Amino acid sequence: MKYKRQGQILKIIHEQNIKTHEQLIKELNKSGYNVTQATVSRDIKELGLIKAPVSDGGSIYTTSRDIPKELDRRINMITDTVKSVEYALNNVVVKTYPGMASAVAASVDAAMKDDFLGSIAGDDTLLIITKNEEKSAEIAEKLMKIFS
Numbered sequence: 001m002k003y004k005r006q007g008q009i010l011k012i013i014h015e016q017n018i019k020t021h022e023q024l025i026k027e028l029n030k031s032g033y034n035v036t037q038a039t040v041s042r043d044i045k046e047l048g049l050i051k052a053p054v055s056d057g058g059s060i061y062t063t064s065r066d067i068p069k070e071l072d073r074r075i076n077m078i079t080d081t082v083k084s085v086e087y088a089l090n091n092v093v094v095k096t097y098p099g100m101a102s103a104v105a106a107s108v109d110a111a112m113k114d115d116f117l118g119s120i121a122g123d124d125t126l127l128i129i130t131k132n133e134e135k136s137a138e139i140a141e142k143l144m145k146i147f148s
Contacts, residue, residue: 005033006043010063013049017060024061050110082147087136092116094126094143101126108143115139 005028010016012027021040028035044061051059081100086093096104105121108128116139119128130136 002043005035005039006047008033009040009047009049011042012111013061013124017054019058019060074142075123077131080145082143085140085143085147087140089133090130092128092136092140092143094128094147096124096126098124100124112142115142 008028008031009111012024012031015058016027016077018027021044024038025035025037026108028040047063049063052062053059081096082104083095083097085095089123093106094101094104101121101124105119105126108126109119115128116128116135119126121127127138128136130139
């Protein structure tokens with residue numbers, strides 16, 4: 001039952017712009033699945049669904065594999081905000097113009113989250129922590145290609 005329900009969730013989010021848990025619950029109920037908010041929250045987490053921004057200013061549920069075009073658009077928007085990318089040991093430091101580090105961090109996290117251990121953004125600096133220096137060099141090189 002769980003897998004059928006989760007399959008239905010994927011079908012719903014591919015066919016409609018679902019913005020809220022409540023909207024998803026309503027659509028599942030229409031499809032014959034009597035679910036609670038807690039069940040839907042668990043399913044969203046297990047399926048790895050994310051909220052992606054849409055042109056109207058809101059955001060919708062989607063799978064990470066559904067966002068490459070959106071990701072490209074976001075990366076293109078922030079490319080001019082990055083001033084430098086450097087690495088040392090297991091750290092990559094991305095310098096941005098003031099106020100832009102969080103936007104850069106969100107895009108980098110979405111595009112490369114499996115490549116590093118974690119990241120943290122301040123006002124004009126993004127710190128990415130990797131497993132080792134080789135991984136730092138690899139990530140820094142990728143970021144330099146993206147942002148240059």
